[in-house]
Amino acid sequence: MMEMTNTFDSFPYKAIRVEQDGPVLRVALDPPAQDSSLTVAALDDLVSLLNSLHDRPDIRVLVLSAVGDDFCLGADRDEFQAALAQDPAGGAMRRIVDKAYRVCDALENSHAVTIARLHGKVVGAGLALASFCDLRAGADTCRFRMPEIALGLPPAWGGAMGRLVAEGGSARIRELMLTCEPFDAGTAHRLGLLHKVAPVEELDAAVDAWVRPLVRRAPEALTLTKRMLAGYARADRTADVALLDAHLLTAQLSQGRAAARR
Numbered sequence: 001m002m003e004m005t006n007t008f009d010s011f012p013y014k015a016i017r018v019e020q021d022g023p024v025l026r027v028a029l030d031p032p033a034q035d036s037s038l039t040v041a042a043l044d045d046l047v048s049l050l051n052s053l054h055d056r057p058d059i060r061v062l063v064l065s066a067v068g069d070d071f072c073l074g075a076d077r078d079e080f081q082a083a084l085a086q087d088p089a090g091g092a093m094r095r096i097v098d099k100a101y102r103v104c105d106a107l108e109n110s111h112a113v114t115i116a117r118l119h120g121k122v123v124g125a126g127l128a129l130a131s132f133c134d135l136r137a138g139a140d141t142c143r144f145r146m147p148e149i150a151l152g153l154p155p156a157w158g159g160a161m162g163r164l165v166a167e168g169g170s171a172r173i174r175e176l177m178l179t180c181e182p183f184d185a186g187t188a189h190r191l192g193l194l195h196k197v198a199p200v201e202e203l204d205a206a207v208d209a210w211v212r213p214l215v216r217r218a219p220e221a222l223t224l225t226k227r228m229l230a231g232y233a234r235a236d237r238t239a240d241v242a243l244l245d246a247h248l249l250t251a252q253l254s255q256g257r258a259a260a261r262r
Helices: 040-055 077-086 091-109 125-131 160-168 170-179 185-191 200-214 219-235 242-261
Strands: 016-021 024-029 061-066 113-118 121-123 135-139 143-145 196-198
Touching: 016 040, 024 040, 040 091, 061 200, 077 091, 091 125, 091 160, 091 219, 113 125, 113 200, 121 125, 125 160, 135 185, 135 200, 143 185, 160 170, 185 196, 196 200
Parallel strands: 024 061, 061 113, 113 135, 121 143, 135 196
Antiparallel strands: 016 024
16 A cells, blocks of 8 residues: 655644644634734645545545634635735735635535634634534634625625535525625524534534444445435536636626726
């Protein structure tokens, strides 16, 4: 059998922490600014990490969590504005949102089973990111929100609209997107956006209760089942326009900048 080397320790990640525990890879969002926003640096790190998994069949489970008081407060809108200032034609902005799509697509299609460990606030892009994980456990104190419309933006990040509708149901997701109402862990569990809810001090144990049996399963059966499930889920997203997200969000932000200059 070919020996696998731990390549994760040697890569200079800027906005995530990575720890390998045998077949389990634990990845924590760790933004340098400590403001729990999802930065371009974090997207770059996640793209690099997830791409590297193609050569690491020994990694069976990936647990995604975050450092700090909140899982994620959404995308870094200051970076959006800076990208548009640098490139008013929108090319730089589209590249940022395309990276988000690549991260979410990689999470959904990775051979490893992905688990989101959620605590604190899970907002906007943070909820989108978590939704692409196969399993999601949240602290009972979690608070969720999809604030994009309240910010004057379309919910166009990572192709999440189709995923959220498939996972949580079109009627309730429509309500929560249009009203931007915050909702709690109990509501997220009823919708199917959380599979487990636990007190924050028991959250790691709840995640580990999934991890232990998953690493004992036959690798090929696990990967095949994950991909079959993803295929059936995508059957509900036949009109998926996720690849247009970068253009939609860039156009809306550019329009807002133009209006502000008038």
